Amino acid sequence: MARAEDAPQDGAFDDVIVSGVLHDSDRASYRELPFTVPAGVSKITLRLEGNDPDKGTYLVLGVYDTERLRGWGGAIKPEVTIARTFASTSYLPGPLPAGQWRASLRVASIRKGVAAPYRLVVHFERGAPAQALYDAPVRQGRAWYLGDFHTHTGQSDGKCRSRPSGKAVPCPVLRTLEAAYDHGLDFVSVSDHNVAAQDAELAVDAAYFDAMLVIPGREMTTAQGHFNLTGVTDYVDFRLGAPGPRDINAIFRAARPTGALLSINHPEIPTGEACLGCGWSAPDTDFSLLDAIEVANGGVAADAKGHFDDGEGSGTQWWERLLNRGYHLTGIGGSDNHDPVDGHAGSSPVGEQSPVGTPATAVEAADLSQPAILAGVRAGRVFIDLTGAHHDHGLDLEAKASSGARVAMGGTLRLGAKDTVRGAVLVRGLAGARVDLILDGRHLPLGAGAVVGADAIGAGAGDGWARVSFAFAARDLAKGQAGHWLRADVRDAAGTRLLIGNPIYLEPGQ
Structure with a gap:
């Protein structure tokens, strides 16, 4: 009975x-x-x-x-x-x-x-738990997990060549997961434009890659900009204006109950016929409703023959201006790949593509599960790897005020007016590279101490993390700026960026 x-x-x-x-x-x-x-x-x-x-x-x-x-x-x-x-x-x-x-x-x-x-x-x-394809972590234990937050398949505009005739066809979802796995990623999010049709395939195909977390996502495309909802399967209306939501903030508010990570995509791209609505132009955007911003986009790099934008007019500059205004937005990356099989200018039906996993985003998370990865991003425990050969790389940041408070990358350090801040940039796997330390948008001189030591590759009894020390005074913070922050990049000898770090946020006292 x-x-x-x-x-x-x-x-x-x-x-x-x-x-x-x-x-x-x-x-x-x-x-x-x-x-x-x-x-x-x-x-x-x-x-x-x-x-x-x-x-x-x-x-x-x-x-x-x-x-x-x-x-x-x-x-x-x-x-x-x-x-x-x-x-x-x-x-x-x-x-x-x-x-x-x-x-x-x-x-x-x-x-x-x-x-x-x-x-x-x-x-x-x-609600939020119902968006995950898995009910249990793919892997247990706190670690840095490597992934790609921005990929496309034939369920939206991804294309590849058919076999054997070579026709341009919608590229199967499986091929994107395969490319992510072959690249050694721990997780991948498929973010097809506006649709959820890919989710049914993801739920079936994910079991085949049982060491890799598959996160459902969606790129919401509007005439005022594109943004990702990562970790969502529920419908959210993307039709900006009648008959849809009246403004971009209304879409953000409707998405938040799903538990999705909200991130702006490639805000620096000019909007035009070549890329309709790609650059961010939404008026009166409430950036406090967002969790992250795509600082490094593989599509931008592919258009520049593999070079990620840097400096004036870049996604980084766009992000740092928001940091200066006091917004706590985590910088992430995404390949924006539309052809995981080929992706070469002369043979792919969609032209030159950045491979799945380039750039990669590393997230320190409690385990390899959708809730933990999204929580790690929201906590700012993230760095972006632009190299494409990134499995042993690491970047972290720690700082302590002379009054006693101590935080790591993603945290907030409260400062007294007379405090001195001391800390270190931690780098793994890139001996000989140089650390670029940025305070409120200004580069702090580190002199000869900026070169990453040999212990970054685990030499001797070290753990593979090299430390580059720094110090500055609370009075060095920018005057008249709403937000204060400190972060680090890692560059090669020629000045090309290899890793992009997230901030420690600084709150000065009286």
Whole structure:
């Protein structure tokens, strides 16, 4: 006899647990296990416990909603997810109507004399948790995880050559994930323009790359600029003006309940026929509603024969002006790749492309999961690697005020009027490179001490992190500026940027 019980869990809904015991008389039979789906659910996860090949017990699960079959899987699929825009293999995404659903349990095999307990756990989610393709981290443990926040597939305007005829066709989602994995990335976000059609494919293909986190995303394209929602599957209206939201801030506010990371893309690109609405021009933008800004864009670099913009008119300058105004926005990067297979000017249907993973964004996170990666970005624990060969590179920043406070990159350091700040830029994997330290937009002289030492490659007993020390006084902060900040870049001997660091924010006292 099946038994259902309530199991209080964290979150808006309680799990439903249905359990029972099977006997050899149940062989080749079906058990209908009803459960009630509450209103407002946007993702359902079902986990079946009870398969035991050693005892010859094989159970198969199917799921019916209030009207139709939603999917049927074998014993190799003991856990399935059904959401509005994505679902596990063999299952259909779509609306999740409230009311009585049922799991259909097929007892495919059970040996004579065996008593086999089973347990079905049904978990409901809505809001931010429901946007993730995974319910558990891909990898445990705090670390620096490397990824790409901006890629495209054939579900929007990604194109590649068909096989074998070489026609220009919408490029399959799988090819972008494949390129990210082959590049050694820990995570990748697919951010097709305005649509969620890619999410159903991502949910299926992600299982094939089981060491890499796949994050659903969307690039919202408007006539006043493009921006990414990272970690979203729910619909958010991108149609700026009638019949859509009245202004860009209204779109931002509508997106925030999804839990998505909001970041402006390539704000420095001129808007014109070659790239409609690409540069940021939205009037009265409330930048406090944003989490991040794309400082390094692979499309910009591809157009410049692989050189990322720097200095006047660059994405960095755009970002630093907002830092000067007091906004705490994390700098991130994205390849903006539209052809993961080829991407060369002479042969790709979309022309020259920056490869998936160039630039890469490194995020220090509690684990390799969507919530942890997004939290790491919001905390400013991020650096951007422009090199394309970045698996051993690292950049961090630490500072301490003479009054005693100490913070790391992404943190806020409160200063007394007479404080001196001392700290270090930490660099890994780039011995011989030079550190460029920037305070409120001005470059601080470091002299000969700016060169990264040999311990950046783990020489001797070191841990691979070289330290470049610095010091400055609170009185050195820029006068009449709303925001104060300190950050570091790493450059080669010729001055080309290799790594872009995020700020420590400074709050001067009286």
